Amino acid sequence: MTNLLTRYKQAVRKQNVYYSKGIAGELGMGGESLSSRHAWTKGSAIRKVGVLFVAICFLLYVLWGTLTVTIADSTEDILSDETVHTRLNESYLVCNEIFVDHRVFVQDHRLHDYETLTMIYFVTPTYPRREQIPELIRLSNTLLHVPRIHWILANDHYACNAYLDGLLRKIGLPFTHLASPMPESYRKKKPMPRGVANRRAAMQWLRQRNITNGILYFGDDDNTYDLRLFSEIRDTQRVSMLPVGLIEEYVSGPVVRKGKVVGFLDSWVADRRWPVDMAGFATNLAYMALYPNASMPYKPGYEEDLFLRSIRLNLNIIEPKANNCTEILVWHTQTKSHERTTLRISNKYLDDRSNLGALIRSLNEMGVAHYSDNEGQTAVISKNGKAKPISFFLS
Template sequence: MSSAHYQALEPQTSDEDNEDIERRQCNSRSCTASATTTTTTTASHPPHPMVRKGGVARRRCLVPLVAGALFFVAFCYLTLSGDTRLALGLGGGAEDSEELSHHGLDGMNFRPLNETVHICSESYEDRRQFMQDKPQSEYGQLPVIYFVTPTYPRREQIPELTRLAHTLLHVPRLHWLVADDQEKCNGFMDTLLHRFGIPFTHMVSPMPSKFRNEKPAPRGVANRRAALQWLRQHNLTNGILYFGDDDNTYDLRLFSEIRKTQRVSMFPVGLIADYGVSGPVVRKGKVVAFLDSWVAGRRWPVDMAGFAVSLEYMAQYPYVNMPYKPGYEEDLFLRSIGLQMNLIEPRGNNCTEILVWHTQTKSKKLGMVRLESKYLDDRSNLGALLHNLKLMGVASTTESEGRDALISKNGKEKPHSKILS
């Protein structure tokens, strides 16, 4: 279509614009001459009626809009709690701001929950025939537990996930969210998770590079944030959220307990820091305080494995967050969902039983086996075995580092070349 069909609009000016133009004219030549010219122009060419009306109309529209915006901000600041104001980005009041600043919880730690979730594989099919000696059809009315497991590549990763899976195999109505801290998907892990038959979602969620050099680094935060984003994207409001690390030990009774959660349930965790335990203090069936050897100003000094949250309750708080601040992840997450002491439901026989243990496997460096590559063929099992261990991140082979691999026979060590040739 020809450009002739489009006619440019003449610029329109308001009363304020005209007055500003007149002031600038006064600065460049005599105001008397300018005034005379203006008077003559006005008399011969009166301003277009839409010019004046537009300027007045805009002023009349802007005044109530500005007033309304100021009223809304003032209302939010005065009526919302400090934690909610923090989540909304309105500021948390002097007390909260001072407290957060003291602990280094700045805007970078509180960045909005807008993670990019990359799904490697997932399955919603439950291929387990029996759980706890009952067919899965008998558990159809139970709410689903969304079990979030942050993990990262290391020598112990696959063994610990395997051990955890054999606990979860006994838990009905569970969806396992496995969030791996790496850039690319691990095909071996996909195969492993499919083999268990548990409904699962495997995603990768690497820690932002800016935090990797911190000591201690906020390990597991990006993983959990990605899982929270997945729950949000699926608009899930029915079920229970639980953060379960891959190196913990779980009593099967824990899952029956947390499935009753109405808002937020809590329970003690064993093997935590100096006291060997962290958990709520309960009086007359109500949580009144917390026992933990590292308080550090935390309002909710609990372990990540020590609470469960109803998705229906969490859905009321669209600004759910978890900060990149080691030691404060639980505290600020619970603040972001508006937790109050009277909302906490004590579990584990009024918090007298340990149903989850913070066991940790001592991490070691990747194993190295010095072996000539020509012997990694099908003349023995070693080629396939060491290949699988490399995929798991447990051990690797080399031709140049360390001692040659030794193989024993009849109690005597021999070079591998003697046995495999």
């Protein structure tokens, strides 16, 4: 065993000596060849590093351009929504979906298809105020869905309003525009009998034209109307009634038993025989014509009661509508009123250099806001989140 190990070690020593001599020969005798190979390898490495450097520079250029655009966009929107940059745990529930159109009140017929329907004379008392035009536009978009309707708009103003007249023409409904100012003696009373002069003027207009075929309904300009209301009242024989929502504490309407009106639900009785809201009844004009002296007095809170008394109404002839007065088809909604403001803006900027002139004159015609050179609230114009004088834009 010892001899074998000794011979193995001697063989390893010989191999090491052989390889050492070979390497020394390469270094000594073949030095030129090794140097040339080393030079080639070094040049290749430099080229690779150069290509890699160019690629990195190009990548940085692209990334820097994208980053610059992102920063610019973010700085322009100072008041950006933080939720855009935050992952939100949002969820929603689909309660129901219907993709079939089941609407009943869609105007898909020609006008002559409705010629046999009874005409509804929809009387709306209104008065000049900041919210008047928006209220009437909203109401008109309801009435546009109703066939065979004539809108009597009675404005509490001493003269005809050209803007209001143009608006009614643009809407396209059959209409009568009345200027029916309240007598000055009643304007000082508290509470003021608002709307009475307008309704009286509408009834006088109907009498003067001897219109006795149709349905009379008093609809305020700020109420909310279900389209079913018009189908319900159209077949009124004498006087029909229905509940009105949001009256005083809750609702105002008839109490019905076995299809007959037996009483009234209303939070303010005040000795009224007929404690109903103006929007809670409709009258057939043929029935009203039987009482040529029918009228509405200037007595706040009692206008409905005394009008219905003037046409000799009694419980037995009242026709309950809205599914035996179990549904509300009209709501006494009210828009919050604001004082009309004056916008301070120099008249020299209201020319055709911008839209401001036409826009502000339109607001003035609608009664939303006046404008003045030296009075009122200064008009504010801004750009990039900073208020600037009008001269900055129109100099």
